[in-house]
Amino acid sequence: MAREETVESGDAPAEPLPASEFKREMAEAIPYMRAFARSLAGNDSAADDLTQDALIKAWSARQRFRAGSNFRAWIFTIVRNQFYSNCRRSWRQVAWDQEQADRTLTGPSSMNGVLELDETRRALLELPDDQREAIILVGAGGFSYEEAANICGCAVGTVKSRVSRARSALAAILESGPRQRSATDKVRPSESANLIMAEVKSLTPGG
Amino acid sequence: MSNPDEKPGAKAVKSRQRVIGARLQAMYDDVVRQGVPDDFEKILSALDDLDGSQPDEPDSSSGRKG
Structure with a gap:
């Protein structure tokens, strides 16, 4: 089907996407939905359950999605709503699973890289939900403050202040070492602060 | 190396925030890079049955593997 970019007067209702196109958009969004869900739910399998529920929702x-609007923002809203509607049930009760974290953190090649991400994930879990979602959407998901505000159903100023509070809180948590620890933990608080300082040095041009 | 007792100046705070930002991004990208796991592919292909709607592409993607 030819996709025509028609410029219509703003109040003309846009068409819903054809099913196949909608599905393609969903397939493209899945990796990002999983990343967002992971930061909300903390536990990997809970996050994937959440993502799957959101996909079905x-x-x-799908008739309510209008072609031309931001698909990822739309479907993130569903992930988020699903997370909060399930909150009463179980998402927050799932324990941190160190083994699973070790298995799934495949990205960085260096051992330090793995430790850092592991530690960051745990620190993130210590934030209040509203701050955590705000900093992930803006700080990692690439959403503007306006888009994040739409996803979270709050004012732009509220998102800004949540992001800023989340940043300070993360800095404080990472400096003292995340509270959520496991028996096999490899990073002690003092090392944690050193890791941050080492990274600061490596990222700061000219020292 | 660094003295943790030293009160961080605005510049140090900024650098630290950059590091935390980079870590968050790395954490997020780490999951994104995993792409679409098999379980999710299965869900996508099962969606058409969910509401009895017909897929508007005639060919169903590659056959089932046992």
């Missing part, structure tokens, strides 16, 4: 609500 999105599919049944």
